[in-house]
Amino acid sequence: MRNSPAQSVFDFITSRLPLYKLNMKDMVTEKEVPVHRMSWGYYLGGLALFFFGIQVLTGMMLLFYYEPTVSEAHESVEYITHFVTMGALIRNMHAWSASFMIFCVIAHMLTALAMKAFAKPREMTWIAGVLLVMVTFAFGFTGYLLPWNQIAVNATKVGLASIDQVGQYLPDALSHLAEEVRVTIQGAPAIGQATLSRFFALHVVILPLIVSGILGLHLLSVQLHGMSQGVEDKPKRKEKFFPFFILKDFKEWGIAFLILFVLALCLPFDSLFPYPLLEPYNALGSTPDGIKPEWYFFFVYYPMEMLPFWVIIVVMTIATLGLFAAPWIFRNSSHKTMRWIASAVAGYMIIMTLFGEQIYHAVKG
Amino acid sequence: MLELFAFVGLPYMAILICIVGVVWRLRKDPYGVTSLSSQFLEGKQLRWGSLPWHFGILLIFAGHLVAFLIPGMWQSLMSVPWLLVSVEVLGIAATLLCLIGLGVLFFRRLTTGKLQKTTKLADFVVTSLLIAQVALGLMVAGGYRWGASWSTGTLTPYVWSLVTLSPDVSVVRDMPLPIQLHMTGAWLILLILPFTRLIHMVSVPIHYLFRSPQKVVWSNPRRHEQAVTARVTQESRRHFLKAAFGLGTAGVLLSVGVLDKLGRFFQMPGMHKDEEANLLETRLRRLQLTAEEKELELERMRAEEIFVARLSELNGQAGKYFIDYAMRPGLAFKGEDGWPMLLSAKCTHLGCTVGNQVDASGRILCPCHVSYFDIKTGMPNPGAPAKAPLDKIAWVVRDQNGSEVATESARGSRTGRIDVAIADTCSLYIVKSLTLEA
Numbered sequence: 001m002r003n004s005p006a007q008s009v010f011d012f013i014t015s016r017l018p019l020y021k022l023n024m025k026d027m028v029t030e031k032e033v034p035v036h037r038m039s040w041g042y043y044l045g046g047l048a049l050f051f052f053g054i055q056v057l058t059g060m061m062l063l064f065y066y067e068p069t070v071s072e073a074h075e076s077v078e079y080i081t082h083f084v085t086m087g088a089l090i091r092n093m094h095a096w097s098a099s100f101m102i103f104c105v106i107a108h109m110l111t112a113l114a115m116k117a118f119a120k121p122r123e124m125t126w127i128a129g130v131l132l133v134m135v136t137f138a139f140g141f142t143g144y145l146l147p148w149n150q151i152a153v154n155a156t157k158v159g160l161a162s163i164d165q166v167g168q169y170l171p172d173a174l175s176h177l178a179e180e181v182r183v184t185i186q187g188a189p190a191i192g193q194a195t196l197s198r199f200f201a202l203h204v205v206i207l208p209l210i211v212s213g214i215l216g217l218h219l220l221s222v223q224l225h226g227m228s229q230g231v232e233d234k235p236k237r238k239e240k241f242f243p244f245f246i247l248k249d250f251k252e253w254g255i256a257f258l259i260l261f262v263l264a265l266c267l268p269f270d271s272l273f274p275y276p277l278l279e280p281y282n283a284l285g286s287t288p289d290g291i292k293p294e295w296y297f298f299f300v301y302y303p304m305e306m307l308p309f310w311v312i313i314v315v316m317t318i319a320t321l322g323l324f325a326a327p328w329i330f331r332n333s334s335h336k337t338m339r340w341i342a343s344a345v346a347g348y349m350i351i352m353t354l355f356g357e358q359i360y361h362a363v364k365g
Numbered sequence: 366m367l368e369l370f371a372f373v374g375l376p377y378m379a380i381l382i383c384i385v386g387v388v389w390r391l392r393k394d395p396y397g398v399t400s401l402s403s404q405f406l407e408g409k410q411l412r413w414g415s416l417p418w419h420f421g422i423l424l425i426f427a428g429h430l431v432a433f434l435i436p437g438m439w440q441s442l443m444s445v446p447w448l449l450v451s452v453e454v455l456g457i458a459a460t461l462l463c464l465i466g467l468g469v470l471f472f473r474r475l476t477t478g479k480l481q482k483t484t485k486l487a488d489f490v491v492t493s494l495l496i497a498q499v500a501l502g503l504m505v506a507g508g509y510r511w512g513a514s515w516s517t518g519t520l521t522p523y524v525w526s527l528v529t530l531s532p533d534v535s536v537v538r539d540m541p542l543p544i545q546l547h548m549t550g551a552w553l554i555l556l557i558l559p560f561t562r563l564i565h566m567v568s569v570p571i572h573y574l575f576r577s578p579q580k581v582v583w584s585n586p587r588r589h590e591q592a593v594t595a596r597v598t599q600e601s602r603r604h605f606l607k608a609a610f611g612l613g614t615a616g617v618l619l620s621v622g623v624l625d626k627l628g629r630f631f632q633m634p635g636m637h638k639d640e641e642a643n644l645l646e647t648r649l650r651r652l653q654l655t656a657e658e659k660e661l662e663l664e665r666m667r668a669e670e671i672f673v674a675r676l677s678e679l680n681g682q683a684g685k686y687f688i689d690y691a692m693r694p695g696l697a698f699k700g701e702d703g704w705p706m707l708l709s710a711k712c713t714h715l716g717c718t719v720g721n722q723v724d725a726s727g728r729i730l731c732p733c734h735v736s737y738f739d740i741k742t743g744m745p746n747p748g749a750p751a752k753a754p755l756d757k758i759a760w761v762v763r764d765q766n767g768s769e770v771a772t773e774s775a776r777g778s779r780t781g782r783i784d785v786a787i788a789d790t791c792s793l794y795i796v797k798s799l800t801l802e803a
Contacts, residue, residue, distance in 0.1 A: 071655035
């Protein structure tokens, strides 16, 4: 007997978002986590969530002193760093935790890929996750500009200018479109107060709102579906989510916090930058040497420096579509294949992040 | 006389009776050396009484003991203010814990029917004595602050003088009454210890904490099964409690440290007057810079021509930066023919600002992705990331009377002629009309 179309839509939704499981028994007391050699992957999402929490908290604290205007932004950040009690600590925590969060988010995505966690019925969870990765990068990009120093503004300038580059591949009638997009994002033909205001609004209001929506859906569906099996064979052992897994989760959070706190106390995140890059942005001077984005953009930045731009566009588009469509593309792939794919991507990311600069110099001479 | 009895006679008597009494009890009735536990009769209230009391008194006792055993080291530790405050706070908290516990225990004895069958007068005496002693301790801690520190120089020598059999009451003789009473109370408790349930202090099963779990093997299979299940449950319970305790402690320690830091973040920073003035000055400077930038922008909206430089200031080695009509940076050079050359300094690759130093082959460098631009044509070097040439910028040169001498449009078409004789008196302007024409 065939179902009516309405019935099949309903079935599709209930199998993806099984709200009938919205109870203590299914979500807490009887939830179980498989134990196998990839189980460490189950903690990464929680860690990313933890660092996001730190970001929200420290971010709100920084808001008490930060002033989003081109004339005041840099001074207010300096004020936080040098005069506010524990201001440097809070700012360092925000910056270090941002890096940690991005690391965890990427690692979480790759392990989910390796464990084929996106397979039916978890497609929505996966897509929400991919969106969250993108929003996380958007957080990084917008937050980077806010201190309004030389490296921040110039790197943002370079990042946004790459949008213009798309124009050359569009048909003549549309070729100005790319520039218009950039100007709309910037709010003005050149980066200035309008850009800062927009990025500020994005960073502290709009992106957090977007995240809370998507994250809610992501977490809800994780709890509803339970953990994916993760490996080929049915795991021999399972452990209870409550209290065992969640206690371990908290333990990881405690360790993460300790590391973050000590690091933020001891090492200013910007001690790795050469000095003049942290001076206030000077719109009239020349661009200083050594402008580059944050480390988490290296995997796309260095290829962009070395390869023709159209290659980047094509690869990025394919990669993005591939990520969204993974649940359907890899529907029949084995766990082993997925592990290979994820390892290859991870290998590429690690090499590009660590050695991108050397590779770039080797290629360009 | 009374004084001598209270500070010398009573202590020796108490110690003596305590030792002799305990030995006597242990020999006479070794299995009677217990706390006479009433947990079987009533457990719920006992938990809320016995646990706080024991935790509290153990901590307090430990505190008294270190002041007695290592007075020198303790004294130097207690000279650190925050440590002293922490110890005192901890002590007072433990004292309150004791009082709460004793209160519950006392109330329980009074109100639970089952218990009263086994309650003797001695139990009330013990409890009352303990309550009085703890209350006195609290009075001392509250009324004569920082006992953790001052006791090492006063009470410790006194107790040691007793131990070394050369009693010296000179310090304690003039102490305030509550302290003296607290000391007397301590000797009294020691005195009655062998004859009451307090005797359980010498039979605390400390080894229970360290021995491995005992496995009871039953020959009956059903009982055996039950025992195993019970043991597994107990072990998982133990694991959970251990983990929860560890995490709880870590959590408390972390939050104390962290909340301290976070709290101070919101306090107004205490700044020196000079610092405040310097900060204000820097802020003002930044505001002025922004204002100047806005003025430049307004000028570019309104003015038909904008002054760039006097011709005499320009040369072919280092370009002079200016801001063009689109608020982008521009560079002005002087060519070999004496004519000015104006180029946009915004790199055609990704918009960085190009450097102004001209190299040996007449090129300027964009530092972002290493493109070299020829200053004559604006063309990038072959293979550079930048593909398009830097834009030319239209200009006009006027002599000192303001009359037009020469122009060049953005497309490069020139009019007029620059006379070498008067060149140095001429000035260079960028022109809106010629810019728009391009």
